[in-house]
Every structure is written in C-alpha cells, then in structure tokens.
Amino acid sequence: MLPSNLLVARVRGGRIEPLLLEPEGIPLAIAAEILDRLRESVGKSRRELERELSELEELALEAGLDMRVARAMATLALRASAFEPVKAPLDPVRARLEVFEEACRSFGVALSEEERRAVLERVAARLGCRVEDLEAVLGGYQDEVLTKPADMSAEDLVKEYNLSEVQTLLFKAVKLDVRFVADGATTKRLLRAVKALGLLYLAERAGGGVKLTIDGPASLLRQTRRYGTRLAKLVPHVMLADRWAIEADIAGKRVLKFELTDERSSLFPRRSVEAEPLFDSEVEREFFKSLSRLAPGWKVEREPEPLVAGNRVLIPDFSVSCGGRKVYIEIVGFWTKEYLERKLEKLRELGGVTMIVAVDEELACSSVKDLPHEVVVFRGRLRGADVYPLLKKLLGEPERAPRSEPPREPEIPALPDLSGKTLAEAVKELRGAGIDPARALEVLEKLGYTVEWRSLDPSRARVRRARAEGV
Incomplete structure (x- = not known):
C-alpha cells in the first residue's frame, strides 16, 4: 500500500487502470538502482537516504516514466529495510527539555542567533557536552539509521510496486467482486482470511469456484482507513488462487470500473501470505x-x-x-x-x-x-x-473432567536394619530393594530413620533410628 498521492492511474471510457509495470527495461533499472544505493548506505540516516533516492525521480522523468514511480519504489524499499534509532551522545528528551526551559527562562523566546547560541552554551555546560553534540541531538533526535537494506531483487520490487498500486486504488472502492477457483485448502484459507480481516462480504458458489461480494471502504461512513487497510491485505490471498478475477467500482467524481484477472498474474508477487490473527478484535x-x-x-x-x-x-x-x-x-x-x-x-x-x-x-x-x-x-x-x-x-450440561484418583503410595519392601549405616550404604540397600535413590530420604523418614549430617558427603552422613517423643 502507498500514500494516495503516489497512485498513478489512467481513466478512459468509464474505466480506471493503475500503472502496472513489466519487470524489465527502465522500471527494472530504476528498481535495481534503488536497491544498490541502499546496500551501499548501511549506517546512513533515513533522511539522507530519502534525499539521495529522490534524485532518481528526475532520472525516471527523463526516461519517460512518471516520477511518482521512482518515489513509490523508494518508499517500498525503505519500508522493507531495517532501521535503528540514532545513537545520541546524550538523552534527546532531556536535552530538548533543558534547552526549551533555558530559552523561556532567559529570553521568553530566543529570536536572534546570539540568544540561541547563549542558550545552547549554558545547557551544554550544564549537561557536560559540546555545543555541537547538543545541536546534533536537537536536529536529529527522531532520525534513524539503516542497519539492513531490503532483501529483495529488482524484479521483486517492481512486482511489489504493482501490487501496492492495486491495493492503493482499492482504498477508493465502493464495492468489490472477486471470483476465484482454487483447491479446497486454498479456498478455505481465503474464506477464513476474508472473515478474519473483518470484511463485509457475501460468499456464493459460482460454477466451479467461489464469488465474493465485498463492501468497499468508500461505502462506509466510519473506520474507512482501517477497513481499507484490511481490504488491501486480502489482495495477495486472492492472487494465490489458480484462477481469479477482481472487479471493483471506484469512487471519484463519478464511479469508475476497475478489472484485473489472473492473465496478468506474472506482474505480481506470488508468495505465501501470513495467516491472519485468530481474533480480529x-x-x-x-x-x-x-x-x-x-x-x-x-x-x-x-x-x-x-x-x-x-x-x-x-x-x-x-x-x-x-x-x-x-x-x-x-x-x-x-x-x-x-x-x-x-x-x-x-x-x-x-x-x-x-x-x-x-x-x-x-x-x-x-x-x-x-x-x-x-x-x-x-x-x-x-x-x-x-x-x-x-x-x-x-x-446439555458441560462435561466435567473425571476426578483423578490420588496416586497410590508405592509399597516399601522389608529391609534390614539401616541404623548406624552411612547414607551412601543405606541408599545402596534401598536401590537393591527397587526404590529410586531420589526418594531415599523420603523413604528413610517413613521408616522411622533420621540422618545425621556431618558434611554434604553421603559417605560421612549416618542413618539413626529416630527417637520416640518423650523418651
């Protein structure tokens, strides 16, 4: 999905068609250039990258392509990359708070360059840092740096662009009709996805497949953005079917028709789609x-x-x-x-x-x-x-789990007198009688013995017959 201002579409004869690109030629070259620049820019800030990638918009325009194509591809590539917050030499929140408080206290509003410099010098001295470090934190405290560039090929990026153009267009849909033919497992997953996404739909059997009639975001009076995002997430599920066709009424100055079928499936990514959450609310x-x-x-x-x-x-x-x-x-x-x-x-x-x-x-x-x-x-x-x-x-009444009988205590076989033996010797006797050594202390206690510990070494601990109370 893309910001609506990056949607490139053509209207003709009551129909609307988003710009879908073949993964070849100029589009492929621009996608490759974007990805190459990202791979060479690990450690650069997001602002720097956005500025550098914007240079490709002019290149796209010179090559006869809408400049929004380059901007959209850059947006998708940046979205697929990993970023981390800039490591600042001091706490950005405290630095900003200190600067604003000092400015208000000293000048009300620091208007001149001299007043601004004076505020920064006082705060830097108070925080024990250089004025340059303070200015860097104030200017880029919300910025991020690239840690991992997008892991995709240029062809993948062009196909992701095509998918995003369709998804962005469907944000303006009043109604959507989806017909598909697929095996049982794919059909069930797709129907579950429609339900899990919370879409307003009607599902019918149609020939050898299924027809879905889905209310579009433009038909709702509230939660349209959230609903549109959910509808957009359905599109990759549909494209996993063996045969599929999408028809939509798109809102505008007048209602326009949009159609897309599996005949153009080679233009879109075909990848496994993450299962939707079990609960959608x-x-x-x-x-x-x-x-x-x-x-x-x-x-x-x-x-x-x-x-x-x-x-x-x-x-x-x-x-x-x-x-x-x-x-x-x-x-x-x-x-x-x-x-x-x-x-x-x-x-x-x-x-x-x-x-x-x-x-x-x-x-x-x-x-x-x-x-x-x-x-x-x-x-x-x-x-x-x-x-x-x-x-x-x-x-009827819920079935109750049967009560479990308490485990029966295993019987302790007859044993020779263990009094005076070391704990190690007693354990050996118990093992010979089929008793788990891990239960040795428990069994000795039940037999009326106690253990005199002289150290943690079992060969030095002695087993004694416990004295009866009052004796």
Missing part, C-alpha cells in the same frame, strides 16, 4: 475466553468450517460442541444497512444446523428477531454469560 477474544472459562467441558472453536446456505457460503464466528452436538454462533455487530439485509437473507436460507444469532441491541430490528434461529440480544459487548443459558439448553 479484542471483543471476540474476550468472548472466547469468557465462554471457555464458563464451560471448560465444551469445545469452543473460532471460525469453524464453512456452511452452505442455498447457493451461498457462510463462515460462522464460533461453534460450540459437546457430546456429538454442535451449535454455531454468528455475531451481528458493525455492519452497513445493505450488508445487514444480505446477511439476514443468507441466515434465513441456512437450514439443517443449530445457530445462535447474537445481535447488538442497536441492530435488533424485527427482521432479526424473526430469523429461524435462536436470537440473543446483547448491549455493547457480547459476553459468554449472554449465550451460556441457551447453549446449556441446546447442548
């Missing part, structure tokens, strides 16, 4: 934990297997199972009105399963309450206690 995590605590005998699963509702696919938020019975839980929370209507239609078509629909009271309209499923209304945050009574009715 703290609310879901807390619900899972509270329900698991209430009923440890039930198996609570996040995002279980997909369910088929007519021609559509639904992945419930949770399932709870016990003794061969299973109940699914779908949480109705942050949704648009249109998405809620589509979701309710899908839930009405879903049959053959036991489902609890948990609805925020702000969305608990009559159409929700008329669903052919159990409905639970909650306020603000869903807790395990909100659904526990209904789950108990549907699943």
Whole structure:
C-alpha cells in the first residue's frame, strides 16, 4: 500500500487502470538502482537516504516514466529495510527539555542567533557536552539509521510496486467482486482470511469456484482507513488462487470500473501470505475466553468450517460442541444497512444446523428477531454469560473432567536394619530393594530413620533410628 498521492492511474471510457509495470527495461533499472544505493548506505540516516533516492525521480522523468514511480519504489524499499534509532551522545528528551526551559527562562523566546547560541552554551555546560553534540541531538533526535537494506531483487520490487498500486486504488472502492477457483485448502484459507480481516462480504458458489461480494471502504461512513487497510491485505490471498478475477467500482467524481484477472498474474508477487490473527478484535477474544472459562467441558472453536446456505457460503464466528452436538454462533455487530439485509437473507436460507444469532441491541430490528434461529440480544459487548443459558439448553450440561484418583503410595519392601549405616550404604540397600535413590530420604523418614549430617558427603552422613517423643 502507498500514500494516495503516489497512485498513478489512467481513466478512459468509464474505466480506471493503475500503472502496472513489466519487470524489465527502465522500471527494472530504476528498481535495481534503488536497491544498490541502499546496500551501499548501511549506517546512513533515513533522511539522507530519502534525499539521495529522490534524485532518481528526475532520472525516471527523463526516461519517460512518471516520477511518482521512482518515489513509490523508494518508499517500498525503505519500508522493507531495517532501521535503528540514532545513537545520541546524550538523552534527546532531556536535552530538548533543558534547552526549551533555558530559552523561556532567559529570553521568553530566543529570536536572534546570539540568544540561541547563549542558550545552547549554558545547557551544554550544564549537561557536560559540546555545543555541537547538543545541536546534533536537537536536529536529529527522531532520525534513524539503516542497519539492513531490503532483501529483495529488482524484479521483486517492481512486482511489489504493482501490487501496492492495486491495493492503493482499492482504498477508493465502493464495492468489490472477486471470483476465484482454487483447491479446497486454498479456498478455505481465503474464506477464513476474508472473515478474519473483518470484511463485509457475501460468499456464493459460482460454477466451479467461489464469488465474493465485498463492501468497499468508500461505502462506509466510519473506520474507512482501517477497513481499507484490511481490504488491501486480502489482495495477495486472492492472487494465490489458480484462477481469479477482481472487479471493483471506484469512487471519484463519478464511479469508475476497475478489472484485473489472473492473465496478468506474472506482474505480481506470488508468495505465501501470513495467516491472519485468530481474533480480529479484542471483543471476540474476550468472548472466547469468557465462554471457555464458563464451560471448560465444551469445545469452543473460532471460525469453524464453512456452511452452505442455498447457493451461498457462510463462515460462522464460533461453534460450540459437546457430546456429538454442535451449535454455531454468528455475531451481528458493525455492519452497513445493505450488508445487514444480505446477511439476514443468507441466515434465513441456512437450514439443517443449530445457530445462535447474537445481535447488538442497536441492530435488533424485527427482521432479526424473526430469523429461524435462536436470537440473543446483547448491549455493547457480547459476553459468554449472554449465550451460556441457551447453549446449556441446546447442548446439555458441560462435561466435567473425571476426578483423578490420588496416586497410590508405592509399597516399601522389608529391609534390614539401616541404623548406624552411612547414607551412601543405606541408599545402596534401598536401590537393591527397587526404590529410586531420589526418594531415599523420603523413604528413610517413613521408616522411622533420621540422618545425621556431618558434611554434604553421603559417605560421612549416618542413618539413626529416630527417637520416640518423650523418651
């Protein structure tokens, strides 16, 4: 993903197409130059690198390429590199605080160069450093230095640029249609990714594959940036399918069409995608934990297997199972009105399963309450206690773990009198009787012996018969 001002796109005939580059020729040469400069610049500050890499923008322009291409590639390469804070000769926070306090105390505001110099000299003397060191800290206290340049090839960088252009464009999407064909494992991972990313979607079977209809960031009234980032993260998942096609309505002065298919897959990186977090919100995590605590005998699963509702696919938020019975839980929370209507239609078509629909009271309209499923209304945050009574009715009492019998003490065989023997000799006798030497002291105590320690050497410690109390 890139800042919106780095999106290079062309509009023609009601369609919009981002600039996608072949990893060859001028684009490849610019990418290689960026990466070479980074490899030669370990130890330089981020500011220096940004200034040096900006020189390539003019080069791109002279070669007939939009200068934003070079800037975007530099942004991606810097983002893929590792940086560390500059090692300052003194604490930057304390230095700034001391300078500002001295300036206010002495002049109110240090306006002239002489006043500024006077402030710096006083503070440097107080901190025991040179004025030059103090100025360096004040000027670059937030800067970083390059420690590890981006580990990618020039071809990789061009492909990452293409992916980022598509992701940036989709930030302005009103609606997104994704069609894909993939094996079972990839299909399941992609559907789980859609769910885990918290996207507003509708999944349907289409021919030999799946069609996803996803609400775009431009269709929402709030959290649009966060949602757009999540939508952008879905694109690499889609590109792992065997066949795929993306169609989107892009908002602008007028709605524009965007289309992309696997015919251009060679322009994009094809790499394994990190699994999305199991919980996409703290609310879901807390619900899972509270329900698991209430009923440890039930198996609570996040995002279980997909369910088929007519021609559509639904992945419930949770399932709870016990003794061969299973109940699914779908949480109705942050949704648009249109998405809620589509979701309710899908839930009405879903049959053959036991489902609890948990609805925020702000969305608990009559159409929700008329669903052919159990409905639970909650306020603000869903807790395990909100659904526990209904789950108990549907699943029965949670199975309790069987009580474990306390371990039986092993029997101690008959032994000769050990009184007067050294501890080493007694341990040898116990070992011969099949007793673990690690339990020697414990067994001797149970047999009524005590050990007289004269040193830490077992060959010098003596075993004595313990005296009875009062004797």
